[in-house]
Amino acid sequence: MSFTLHLGDCLEVLRTLPDDSIDSVVTDPPYGIRFMGKSWDGADIEQRAAYRAGMPSHAEACGPNGGHRSVAAEAGKYDLTPKGMRAFQAFTLEWASECLRVLKPGGHLLSFAAARTYHHMAVGIEMAGFEIRDQIMWVFGSGFPKSHNLKGDRAGWGTALKPAHEPICMARKPxxxxxxxxxxxxxxxxxxxxxxxxxxxxAERLAKHWDRETTIDMRGGNFVGGRSGGVLQTTEASALGRWPANLVHDGSPEVVAMFPAEAGASAPVKGSEPTANGFSGSVAYSGMMGRVQGAFHGDSGSAARFFYCAKASRKDRNEGLHSGVTPAVATSATMRNIEDADWSARNGNHHPTVKPTDLMAYLCRLVTPAGGLVLDPFTGSGSTGKAAIREGFRFIGCELDPEYLTIARARIEHEVTQQALKNQQPDLFG
Structure with a gap:
């Protein structure tokens, strides 16, 4: 299990990698919304574009047309105007084009995005030459609405919904x-x-994410949730497990309660006479045929039939790092508290957008051949690298911020050590 971390602009680093050398790209790039004022989601992109504008055409950071001020100079600003979104799309096109070059034919790219800017990222990826294969949704119950709430006779009106998902673009090199x-x-x-x-x-594993009021009755294969009132039902499926879906959730009561107890629909399917498999495959709309109870294409069991992974825990964030016991913000912190917190002064992993290792491991495993090489051009605090090592893959990461790269290295090295300990053969002779 080997890994290489590069400090610097991912475009410059990617240009040093050979063609057709990477098995998969799994990454969480800047979202183009200047998240919490972080430079990597705005100012750094602008600085690179300004550098491009002032350099002769032979400079590595310049585009094929020589030194020019790319519209990507405006990418990353909290600007949803057409000009701002064209800039973000151009920025995506730049890094996605390099990822396409270094990926082996048929190699997959998985890239997180924000709900408001996903479409421009996906277009940039597609324009680079990728085939868009799917969109994976990571659904969670712990988002905070950042709304400007009105007062007076408009009380009760606001400007934003509660964020409850992050889209992941799934693309493939031809x-x-x-x-x-x-x-x-x-x-x-x-x-x-x-x-x-x-x-x-x-069901039992999922229940661990529920609150203490949850009661479990495994005798009948079911358990009934506490506060949320949700009911989870599980039935036997393939011995190998259920087919993975393009939805991942965090197992929270809020999310589980959104799913109907039956799979596929909240009401029974209307169809012809059931077969040995329980459903003939035909659907009628006239009401002349009886309802086929439980006929949902061989799938069943509410949210339990989807892969689930909670947001990154404090333990997950800080493994391999020296960290204090006091969190930077309280459990009940508002979005404003989170934005105002002095994250850099806290020991441990203070990157604001840490993805859970279990989720990144699932994504790496989905698109990477055994022993393959995973690339993350936007490494951040190293969750993708940590996950890749856990799954037995090799890893290459790029990170612009030296402080985050130090955190990433410590987390990945800790995982390398943990995997080595697990793989040690016992000394039978003591």
Missing amino acids: LTGTVADNVQRHGTGAINIDACRVEAVD
């Missing part, structure tokens, strides 16, 4: 020949379904 040919030649082009199947009966 294949060489058929999928089978491409996988045989390069090891890439397909996704690892069996390695990412969801446990068939995982």
Whole structure:
């Protein structure tokens, strides 16, 4: 298990990597909204564009047309105007084009985004030459609405919904020949379904994320939630587990309660006479045929049928780092408290957008062949690298901020040590 971390602009670093050398790209790039005023989501992009404008055409940081002030100079600003979004899209096109070059044919790219700017990121990725294959949704219950609430006769009106998901763009570099040919030649082009199947009966595990009022009755294969009133039902599925879906959730009561107890719909499907599999496959709308109870294409069991992963815990964030026991913000902190907190003064991992290792491990496992090489051009505090090492992959990361790179290195090195300890053979002779 090896990893390499590069300090610097990801575009300059990517240009040093050979063509067709990377198996997968799993990344969490800047969202183009100047998140919490962080320079990597705005000012750094502007500085690079200004550098491009003032350099001769032979400079590595310049585009194919020589030194010029790219519209990407405006990317990252909290600006949803057409000009601002064109800038963000151009910024995405730059890094996605380099990712396309270094990926092996059929290699996958998974990239997080913000709900408001996802479409421009996806277009930039597509314009770079990728095929958009899907969109994975990570749904969670712990988001804070950042709304400007009105007063007076407009009390009760605001400007924002509660954030409850982050979209992940799933794209693929064009294949060489058929999928089978491409996988045989390069090891890439397909996704690892069996390695990412969801446990068939995982109610007990899911319940661990619930509050103390949750009561569990495993005798009938069901458990009933506490405060939320949600009901989770599990039934037997394939021995390998349920087919992975393009939805991931955090297991919180808020999210689990949003799912109907039955899979696929909140009301029974209307169809013809049931077969041995419980459903004939035809659907009627006239009301002449009876309802087929439980007929949901062989799937069942509320939110338990999806992979779930809570947001990064304090333990996950700080493994391998020296950290104090006092958090930077209280559990009940508002978005304003979070923005105003002095994160850099706290020991441990103070990166504001840490993704959970379990989620990144799931994503790496989904799109990376055994022993493959994972690239993250926007490494941040190293969650993708930590996850890649945990899954037995090799890793290359790029990070612009020296402080975050130090955190990433410590977290990844800690994971390397942990995996080495797990893999040690016992000394039978003491």
